[in-house]
Every structure is written in structure tokens, then in C-alpha cells.
Amino acid sequence: TLLFLYVTVATVIGYKHQSDPTVNTTDAACSGVGILGIAWAFGGMIFVLVYCTAGVSGGHINPAVTFGLFLARKVSLIRALLYMAA
Template identity: 80%
Template structure:
């Protein structure tokens, strides 16, 4: 009877072993670089779409430069929320199988602290994510220079 109670209280899953702190072997694998590219592209797309959505909202709510027909509404605050949530949903879904779908350096850092990713992977992911964010905002500035500088 005691044996039955002990097995019932046990977990029906096993945690994977913690990731090694420094795993230099990752640098030789193509899947590692593919994951870096996925994180870069996902962060670039996230910042590009969301910053353009906010700029579009600000353009339509600016009383001085509003040339849009008053009967035509803009995205509004709810549209901005849908843009952010929708982009995160789509990008995490698309990159989860490749890189884990972190898209955010804070998420990567948290997973590193939980020993789910190695130090090498965490640092390289954060670099790729920051570069993706810079490039995404740079593309917005390049394509919409006047609106970017105004808003």
C-alpha cells in the first residue's frame, strides 16, 4: 500500500537537464545560426510593424496635420493592441520550432537564468534581437522619415 502512494505522488514528467553554461560546440552547428537569423528577422518584423502602427495612429489623431476624411477612422488604441498581440502571436508561432520564439532579450535572459539556454546562445540571441530591433526601427525611419521625426 505504501508503494502505491509513493508512485501516485510522483511526477509524470521529467525536467530536461539544465543547459551547460558555456557550450562552444553550438558555434559549429548550422541550427544555431539558423536560430540567430530567426530571432533577428522576428524582432525586426515586430518593431517594424508595431512602430508603423503607432505612427499611423499618431498621424490620424494629430489635429494639425489630419487630412483624412473625418468619417474614416484609424486603427485606434485597440488597433495598436491588436497589432502588438497579433505580431507576437504570429512571430512566436513561426519561430518557436527554430529558435524557441524568444523575440525579446528579457525572455532570453530569463531562460538563461533558468538554465534553459547556454550562455553562448543567450548572448548571441540578445545580440541578434538588439540588432533586429535597431534595423526594424531603422527601416521605419528610412521609409517614413518625415513621420518618424515628427512623432
């Protein structure tokens, strides 16, 4: 979750800085990532994180997902606690 927030918040801050009218931008063709770039950053980070953790935890990158699966009795209590602690 930390890596996801770091990259996506940095993208949003970069977009805000580049779209600020007080900042002098001389090249309008390359004015920043835009809303679509922010969406790609969010989706791309979810893809990368799930891909990297799928072999270890089944892609549980959010403790809320693990808790929901525990409530649905798809994950044991011990496994859920270990996933949330990691």
C-alpha cells in the first residue's frame, strides 16, 4: 500500500504542479500527464503490485481485501493475520 500511495500521490502532485497557472510553461504540447496519465498511474501500480505479490499472497495488497475474504471464510484466521501483518 505504501508503494502504491507513493507513486500515485507523486503523480497527482506532479500534475497539480504542471497545471498550476502561476508556473510559467513555455511548451504547451508537453504540459504534464493529465487526468488520463493519473488513471494509468493508478491502474499500472495496482497491476504491478498484484503481479509481484500474486505468488506469495494471491495478490492481497490491501488488508481490507484479506479481511473480507476472512469474513467470507475463504482465508483462515492465521493466514489472514499473517497477510495483514506483512
